[in-house]
Amino acid sequence: xxxxxxxxxxxxxxxxxxxxxxxxxxxxxxxxxxxxxxxxxxxxxxxxxxxxxxxxxxxxxxxxxxxxxxxxxxxxxxxxxxxxxxxxxxxxxxxxxxxxxxxxxxxxxxxxxxx
Amino acid sequence: xxxxxxxxxxxxxxxxxxxxxxxxxxxxxxxxxxxxxxxxxxxxxxxxxxxxxxxxxxxxxxxxxxxxxxxxxxxxxxxxxxxxxxxxxxxxxxxxxxxxxxxxxxxxxxxxxx
Numbered sequence: 001x002x003x004x005x006x007x008x009x010x011x012x013x014x015x016x017x018x019x020x021x022x023x024x025x026x027x028x029x030x031x032x033x034x035x036x037x038x039x040x041x042x043x044x045x046x047x048x049x050x051x052x053x054x055x056x057x058x059x060x061x062x063x064x065x066x067x068x069x070x071x072x073x074x075x076x077x078x079x080x081x082x083x084x085x086x087x088x089x090x091x092x093x094x095x096x097x098x099x100x101x102x103x104x105x106x107x108x109x110x111x112x113x114x115x
Numbered sequence: 116x117x118x119x120x121x122x123x124x125x126x127x128x129x130x131x132x133x134x135x136x137x138x139x140x141x142x143x144x145x146x147x148x149x150x151x152x153x154x155x156x157x158x159x160x161x162x163x164x165x166x167x168x169x170x171x172x173x174x175x176x177x178x179x180x181x182x183x184x185x186x187x188x189x190x191x192x193x194x195x196x197x198x199x200x201x202x203x204x205x206x207x208x209x210x211x212x213x214x215x216x217x218x219x220x221x222x223x224x225x226x227x228x229x
Contacts, residue, residue: 002157032215043119043205043220044158051215089158095215102171103218105158 003027004092006106014114019077021109023090026071030092034103035064035075038087047088048075051095080113087111118142119221121206127227128196136191136224138206146170147189148207148218149181158205164189165212196228 005024013019023033031052036044050057050064050073057064063076077084090106119140128134140147148171149161163171167183178194193200203223209216 036220041222043207043222045220046217049215093215095213102160102163102173107156108158 002106003030004090004104004106006088006090006109008109009107010110010112012112012114013080015082016079019075019080019084019111019113021075021077021088021090021111023073023075023106024071025073025092027092027094027104028071029094030104032093032095033064033066033073034091034093035062036089036091036105037084038089038108044089077111080111082113082115085111085113119206119208119219121204121221121224123224124222125225125227127229129229130196130198132196133192133194134196134226135193136204136206136226138189138191138221140187140206140208140219140221142208142210142219144208144210144219145186146209146212146216147183147186148209149189149191150205150207150220152203152205152223154202162189162191163212170212193226196226198228201226201228 034049035047037047038044048062066073087108089108091103122137146165148163152158161175162181164183180192182190203225205223206221207218209218
């Protein structure tokens, strides 16, 4: 039962353009969302997060948007750089739901930024 | 100066064997985790320890036994290895138990069971 879905296994964009990675969730108890980035042969590293009380969080080139009614979030990278090429994992947790220590991850989207 | 380290990086073994994967963090965190990333690429939590105490045990077969000798270490011992255990295992740590705390991951251990 996939509670966090990343339906695009891969995405390819040109350097300088916007990358948009999408994530859908099914569990209405989820109220905290994170994006992790993973390079080959390395562990995931935290990128950005958003609480359900917000609909947008920005950190430099990275912005996460949350649409609670659609149970959808997206990560925007502007401008995209070749060094952004990695697998991006969406993750969610139910902080207010009593299991605030458990992250549920999606399958990841491989982003390739072409020079 | 690796924050979360795992050994070994690769592990190839026969079915039925017993093996261990070690994890150490030098971040002073109270909470450590084991995740499994299987062939379908899902990253799933297996165990979590907070201050050496088991907090999460996600319906993992009891052939898997985590051991936390101290806050900085969380080792994973697997008995009677099966083909389906082949996966990449990631250790992680966070300052405290809440999932709003950033989790820092190790580089992973690729386990192949033949």
